[in-house]
Every structure is written in C-alpha cells, then in structure tokens.
Amino acid sequence: MRHIISILMENEPGALSRVVGLFSQRNFNIETLNVAPTEDATLSRLTVTTVGEDRVIEQITKHLNKLVDVVKLVDLTEGSHIERELMLVKVKALGAQRDEIKRTADIFRAQIVDITPSLYTIQITGDGGKLDAFLAAMQPVGVLEVARTGVSGIARGEKVLSL
Amino acid sequence: MELLSGADMIARALHDEGVEYIYGYPGGAALHIYDALFRQDKVQHILVRHEQAATHAADGYARASGKPGVVLVTSGPGATNAVTGIATAYMDSIPMVVLCGQVASHLIGEDAFQETDIVGVTRPIVKHSFSIKHPSEIPEVIKKAFYLASSGRPGPVVIDIPKDMTAPTERYEYSYPKKVRMRSYSPVTRGHSGQIKKAVELMLKARRPLFFTGGGVVSGRASEALTDLVRRLNFPITTSLMGIGAYPQGDRQCLGWPGMHGSYESNNAMHHTDLIICIGARFDDRVTNNTSKFCPTAKIIHVDIDPSSVSKTVRADVPIVGPADAVINEMISLVQGRELANPDALEAWWSQIDGWRAEREGKLYEPSAPGEPLKPQQVVEAVHRATRGEAFVATDVGQHQMFAAQYYKFQRPNRWITSGGLGTMGFGFPAAMGIKMSYPEDDVVLFTGEGSFQMMMQEFSTCKQYGIGVKIINLNNQSLGMVRQWQDLNYKSRHSHSYMESLPDFVQLAGAYGFRAIKVHTVEELEPALEEAFRNKDELVFLDIYVDPREHVYPMQVPLGSMRDMLLTKTERT
Numbered sequence: 001m002r003h004i005i006s007i008l009m010e011n012e013p014g015a016l017s018r019v020v021g022l023f024s025q026r027n028f029n030i031e032t033l034n035v036a037p038t039e040d041a042t043l044s045r046l047t048v049t050t051v052g053e054d055r056v057i058e059q060i061t062k063h064l065n066k067l068v069d070v071v072k073l074v075d076l077t078e079g080s081h082i083e084r085e086l087m088l089v090k091v092k093a094l095g096a097q098r099d100e101i102k103r104t105a106d107i108f109r110a111q112i113v114d115i116t117p118s119l120y121t122i123q124i125t126g127d128g129g130k131l132d133a134f135l136a137a138m139q140p141v142g143v144l145e146v147a148r149t150g151v152s153g154i155a156r157g158e159k160v161l162s163l
Numbered sequence: 164m165e166l167l168s169g170a171d172m173i174a175r176a177l178h179d180e181g182v183e184y185i186y187g188y189p190g191g192a193a194l195h196i197y198d199a200l201f202r203q204d205k206v207q208h209i210l211v212r213h214e215q216a217a218t219h220a221a222d223g224y225a226r227a228s229g230k231p232g233v234v235l236v237t238s239g240p241g242a243t244n245a246v247t248g249i250a251t252a253y254m255d256s257i258p259m260v261v262l263c264g265q266v267a268s269h270l271i272g273e274d275a276f277q278e279t280d281i282v283g284v285t286r287p288i289v290k291h292s293f294s295i296k297h298p299s300e301i302p303e304v305i306k307k308a309f310y311l312a313s314s315g316r317p318g319p320v321v322i323d324i325p326k327d328m329t330a331p332t333e334r335y336e337y338s339y340p341k342k343v344r345m346r347s348y349s350p351v352t353r354g355h356s357g358q359i360k361k362a363v364e365l366m367l368k369a370r371r372p373l374f375f376t377g378g379g380v381v382s383g384r385a386s387e388a389l390t391d392l393v394r395r396l397n398f399p400i401t402t403s404l405m406g407i408g409a410y411p412q413g414d415r416q417c418l419g420w421p422g423m424h425g426s427y428e429s430n431n432a433m434h435h436t437d438l439i440i441c442i443g444a445r446f447d448d449r450v451t452n453n454t455s456k457f458c459p460t461a462k463i464i465h466v467d468i469d470p471s472s473v474s475k476t477v478r479a480d481v482p483i484v485g486p487a488d489a490v491i492n493e494m495i496s497l498v499q500g501r502e503l504a505n506p507d508a509l510e511a512w513w514s515q516i517d518g519w520r521a522e523r524e525g526k527l528y529e530p531s532a533p534g535e536p537l538k539p540q541q542v543v544e545a546v547h548r549a550t551r552g553e554a555f556v557a558t559d560v561g562q563h564q565m566f567a568a569q570y571y572k573f574q575r576p577n578r579w580i581t582s583g584g585l586g587t588m589g590f591g592f593p594a595a596m597g598i599k600m601s602y603p604e605d606d607v608v609l610f611t612g613e614g615s616f617q618m619m620m621q622e623f624s625t626c627k628q629y630g631i632g633v634k635i636i637n638l639n640n641q642s643l644g645m646v647r648q649w650q651d652l653n654y655k656s657r658h659s660h661s662y663m664e665s666l667p668d669f670v671q672l673a674g675a676y677g678f679r680a681i682k683v684h685t686v687e688e689l690e691p692a693l694e695e696a697f698r699n700k701d702e703l704v705f706l707d708i709y710v711d712p713r714e715h716v717y718p719m720q721v722p723l724g725s726m727r728d729m730l731l732t733k734t735e736r737t
C-alpha cells in the first residue's frame with residue numbers, strides 16, 4: 001500500500017542525506033520526496049511517499065524515528081488527510097490544438113502560465129492521480145517537459161504536526 | 164572562564180568526560196589536536212600502527228569496560244582506515260566516539276590533499292555524526308557525542324573536525340556541559356507496564372518456555388537481573404553469540420548459544436519451544452536460519468531498547484520497547500509469589516532438553532590420538548582450564564572463533580569479545596590490546612587464526628611500545644579454515660584461495676619484536692606451553708599451535724532449513 005510519511009527534522013546540513021540514505025541503505029522505496037523549511041527556521045518538513053507492506057512501512061517509520069535529526073513523524077495515510085502535488089508541464093500547442101488544450105486545462109482547473117507561438121506551459125495542482133490523468137490527456141498533443149514537486153500533505157481537522 | 168583553542172578544548176573535554184585512553188594515529192589535519200595532547204597528561208594517547216587497529220582497540224576497551232572507546236585519526240586515509248572498525252562497532256552496538264581531522268573549512272569540497280567526506284562515507288555505519296562548524300561548539304558536540312554513543316542502543320559517533328577549528332591562535336570560552344538535551348532524541352527508560360504484564364502471564368502459562376538473550380543484556384548491564392529471573396522460573400536459556408556470559412555457561416539451565424554453529428540442544432529447544440522470551444537479541448539470520456521455518460510453535464516476547472529491532476526479521480507477539488534491566492526487574496516483581504500454571508509441562512520440557520543433551524554428550528569432536536595433529540577444540544578446552552575460565556577472551560573471525568565460543572565457558576558478561584555482526588577478521592588482536600590496557604591484572608587471551616592474525620599483526624609493535632601482555636593463541640590450521648569448510652561442503656572441496664601457502668614463521672616474527680613465542684605440534688607440548696604462556700601476566704606470549712586443517716565446525720545448520728536441521732559431523736545430520 002502507498003503511504004505518505006511527513007517528517008519534521010532539524011534544519012541541519014546532512015539531515016536530508018541521512019533520511020534519503022536510509023531508504024537506499026535498507027532497500028526501502030521512495031516514490032516522491034519533497035522538502036522545504038517551515039515557519040520554524042530550525043525545522044524542515046520532508047514528505048515522502050513510499051509503497052510497501054505494513055511490515056516494511058513499520059520498519060521505515062521506526063528507522064526514520066531513530067535518526068537523531070528526525071524530531072517528529074506522521075504517516076498521513078493512517079488518517080484522513082489532504083494531499084497535493086504541483087506540476088508544471090510544457091506541451092506542444094499549435095493551431096487548432098491551442099483551444100483544445102485550453103479547454104482541457106480548464107476542465108482540470110489547470111492554468112496556462114506561459115506561452116510561446118508553439119507551446120504552452122501549464123500549472124496544475126492536485127493529488128497524484130489527477131496529475132497523471134492530466135498528463136494522459138495531454139499525451140496526444142505532445143508533452144515536452146514535466147516538473148513535479150512530489151507529494152506534500154497535511155492531516156485534516158484538528159491534528160497538527162508540530163513540536 | 165578560561166579561553167582555550169579548539170584543540171585544547173578537545174583534550175580538556177575528553178578529560179572532563181572521564182576518558183582514560185584515546186587510540187589514534189597522527190597526520191596533518193589532526194596535528195593541532197596532537198599538540199594539545201602533548202601539552203597535557205590527563206588523557207593517555209595510545210599510538211597504534213594502523214587506524215583500523217585504533218578503532219578495534221577502542222572497541223575492545225568499550226566491550227570489556229562498558230565505557231565508550233575513543234579514537235583519533237587524521238583526515239583522508241586516516242579516517243578511511245578507521246571505517247572497518249566503525250562498521251564493526253556499529254553492527255554490535257558498541258559505544259565509540261571517533262574524532263576525525265578534516266581539511267580546513269575553506270578547502271572542503273575542493274578535493275584538497277587528504278580530503279574525504281568521512282561523514283558521508285560513514286553515514287550508514289554510525290549512530291550519528293557531527294561536523295564542527297565553529298570552535299566554540301566543540302565542548303557541546305563532544306558531550307552530545309558521548310551521550311549518543313553510550314545511551315539507548317549504543318553505537319559509534321563520528322566527529323569531523325576541520326583543521327581551522329583547532330587552530331592554536333583562536334581561543335574561545337570553555338565550559339564543559341554537565342548534561343545535554345536533544346529534542347529529537349530521548350531513549351526509553353522503562354518498558355510499557357501493560358505489555359510486561361502480558362508477557363509475564365504468557366511466561367507463567369507456557370509449557371515449553373525458552374529465554375533467548377543477546378548483547379543487549381550485556382551492554383544494558385542486566386546480567387544479574389537476568390540470572391535472577393531465569394533461576395526463579397527454572398526456564399532454560401540460550402544466549403546469542405553476542406550475549407555469551409550474560410548467564411553463566413555450564414550452568415544447568417544454560418543450553419549454550421543457538422544458530423548456525425549453535426549447540427544441538429539450543430537449536431532443538433528453539434525449534435520446539437512454545438514461548439521465546441527474547442531480551443536484547445535481534446533474531447539475525449545467523450541465528451534464525453530460514454525465518455519461514457523458524458520456531459513454528461512459538462509465541463515471541465521481544466524486549467529491546469531499539470524499536471526497529473522488534474518485528475524486523477520475525478514478528479513479535481508481545482513487543483516491549485525498553486532497557487533490559489528495567490524490564491527484567493519489572494518482570495521479577497511480577498513473578499514473585501506466582502506459581503507456574505503447568506509445572507509438569509516444564510518438567511517434561513526439561514527431560515526433553517536433557518535428552519537432547521545426552522544425545523550429543525561426548526560426541527562433539529574426537530580428541531586427537533597421540534602423534535596426530537591437535538584438534539582446535541581441545542586447545543580451547545586446555546586454555547579454558549589454564550585460565551580457570553576467568554580470562555577475557557577476544558577472537559578473530561573464522562573456525563577458531565566458533566570453537567572458542569563453543570568450548571570456552573564464560574561465567575561473567577563482558578569477557579567474551581568478538582565481532583559478531585560484521586565478522587571482521589583482524590578485530591581480535593587490537594581488541595585484546597584495548598581490553599588488556601583496562602584490565603592489566605587479568606589474563607587476556609586472543610584466539611586467532613593465521614589468516615586473521617596477518618590482517619593486524621603490525622600491532623606487535625604497539626604491544627612492544629606499551630608493554631601490553633596479551634596471550635595469543637594462534638590456532639594455525641594453515642588455511643582460511645572457515646572458507647575451506649564451506650568449500651568442502653558446497654564446492655566439492657575445490658579450495659579456491661583458502662590455502663595459505665606462504666605462512667611466515669610466527670615464532671621468528673614475534674621474536675623479531677622481542678616476544679616469547681612457542682610452536683606447538685602435539686598434545687604433549689600443549690600443557691607445558693600453556694603453563695609457560697600464563698606464568699607471567701604482564702608478558703605477551705605467542706603460541707603458534709598447529710591444529711588439524713581438516714577439522715570442521717559442527718553443528719552446522721543446513722541452509723534454508725529450520726533451527727533443528729543440522730549437520731552434526733562430516734557424516735551425520737539430523
């Protein structure tokens with residue numbers, strides 16, 4: 001099963017490499033990874049999506065918790081949560097296709113954020129499935145470049161991941 | 164407050180931390196630190212002859228004394244030479260602090276002379292690591308390093324120290340923190356009481372219970388409590404290779420150790436038990452054999468201070484995260500005044516175990532007849548007698564290690580010192596040095612093989628410099644015996660590169676350093692040689708004992724089988 005693990009870790013050099021290294025060292029899989037500072041300058045938030053049996057996920061969270069740089073951790077998929085990913089995609093946009101692409105983008109609530117005579121750059125947010133669906137819809141016109149942030153997430157309701 | 168340079172802070176902090184010995188080797192990036200060591204006399208530096216030896220010596224010291232071992236090396240090759248020793252300590256959860264010189268901060272990343280990203284290189288084999296960013300951080304980082312290395316599940320910690328951080332010209336206020344707190348690190352201090360209750364109820368109801376304990380009981384100083392609990396319940400116990408000595412071997416309730424070369428009774432008891440009470444052991448693959456056939460009828464209580472050890476390779480029914488001593492003591496208070504639900508079943512279990520014991524009694528190996536080459540097992544037994552079973556015993560890795568574990572019977576913890584997790588040839592000699600330095604009044608025996616010994620034999624020179632009187636028992640089978648055994652069993656005796664064709668004359672070699680050395684070929688020569696070797700506890704003596712190169716270590720579990728599937732001799736199997 002797919003899990004989204006969100007981590008608060010010390011904003012220290014080397015912390016990220018310890019987390020990433022752990023995954024390769026123990027043969028755990030990483031599907032997406034996303035890191036950025038938080039409102040507290042001493043902490044970064046790292047979100048990783050991974051796929052594995054419960055036994056493996058249990059080991060992943062235990063080993064992550066063991067890292068001295070990891071302050072707190074939550075498996076968002078254990079409760080209801082919001083998950084988002086942002087994607088920037090460049091597609092070929094010529095002649096009649098320009099309108100067609102615009103319509104499709106609207107359906108997905110995506111925005112065209114840059115244009116040239118021959119291509120569109122489109123921004124879209126959503127969960128991974130929505131982004132995949134949009135890419136599939138764009139496949140016939142020609143996808144030239146994709147930049148995805150990887151999943152970021154947060155629990156629904158009153159639950160807060162903080163110190 | 165005093166103003167000190169970074170280098171002086173290091174020397175002072177080590178003293179304030181209570182460090183007696185640092186094992187190390189100098190070089191450019193560490194020279195400010197070496198100068199600071201020269202100008203003080205509180206902490207003694209031991210100059211080894213290879214940085215790997217520094218780590219193993221510190222490791223041996225730590226295993227024997229329970230205190231963290233300390234290493235100091237220079238950048239680049241000094242630090243990379245230490246890697247094997249750091250990995251060895253990591254695998255066996257040994258507390259160690261490794262100070263590495265580094266090129267000056269402004270050179271980092273430029274492939275400067277003797278620059279290695281040692282924090283990166285050691286990342287998967289340390290508990291944690293630090294890079295010093297400002298000299299004023301040094302006291303706190305050192306305090307944290309010792310705290311991390313020795314608390315919770317112990318392990319090695321690396322501190323990377325760029326040369327400019329130790330410059331004599333820059334001085335800062337020094338005070339050594341009494342305590343440190345880290346918001347992201349707080350090892351558990353006791354187990355969950357509800358879980359412990361549940362465990363005790365299972366224990367009282369069990370019909371065929373078995374304690375299985377490991378290195379965590381040794382490092383957690385829980386050996387006395389364990390012995391108390393095991394005796395109260397009258398349950399059998401098997402200790403992992405790392406846990407040997409935590410419960411007295413040779414005691415009626417002790418079945419030896421389980422696993423690949425474990426005792427017949429241990430492996431059978433493990434297979435048939437209905438309740439494993441595992442404390443401070445981690446069910447590694449050399450113990451469990453095939454996990455899918457492991458202990459088919461057993462429920463498992465697993466006590467460990469490291470949550471990630473629990474349910475890692477085999478699923479625990481009652482997981483308990485906590486330190487061994489606290490959990491065991493809580494168990495003791497809960498069993499007090501309680502009766503076993505099935506005392507008759509326990510009695511039947513004991514007679515089954517005694518049956519297994521009887522089956523192998525006197526059949527473990529065949530002592531050599533006069534004129535035949537010595538058997539390694541009988542040498543270990545003779546050394547056990549010569550030292551009354553009270554020596555500290557370090558080993559290298561191979562057949563000799565297994566024979567030492569099987570035939571030397573330990574009465575106390577911290578006396579059996581072996582590289583269990585990484586299986587590092589070369590570990591033994593420097594480890595024995597580290598032990599002898601902290602226990603000069605005791606006999607320290609090294610069981611080694613001619614293969615392993617040659618990996619660290621430069622340390623003769625260190626022993627000469629500091630007068631380290633270890634007793635070296637070289638079980639010389641003129642081959643990489645353990646490799647040869649596998650080739651006999653799995654490769655139709657094609658001895659690919661397992662034969663040492665050009666062995667040195669070890670007696671002359673030891674003699675070159677001025678040490679007493681004796682060659683032993685026969686049973687008649689053995690006892691007098693041992694007598695001579697152990698006459699003076701301060702003297703290094705090297706016994707080059709020729710043993711039968713055809714001997715195999717048995718029992719040996721059959722690969723992919725269950726615990727009880729074993730080869731018992733070259734011709735018998737279960």
Ligand SMILES: Cc1ncc(C[n+]2csc(CCOP(=O)(O)OP(=O)(O)O)c2C)c(N)n1
Pocket residue numbers: 559560561562563564586587588589611612613614615616638640642643644645646
């Ligand atoms: C550093 C290292 N390299 C290789 C091995 C693989 N290995 C395990 S036992 C062994 C043979 C050891 O020979 P020796 O020290 O003579 O001991 P014996 O088995 O003959 O008693 C080897 C090569 C190892 N454990 N460690």
Ligand SMILES: [Mg+2]
Pocket residue numbers: 561612613614638639640641642643644
């Ligand atoms: Mg050998």
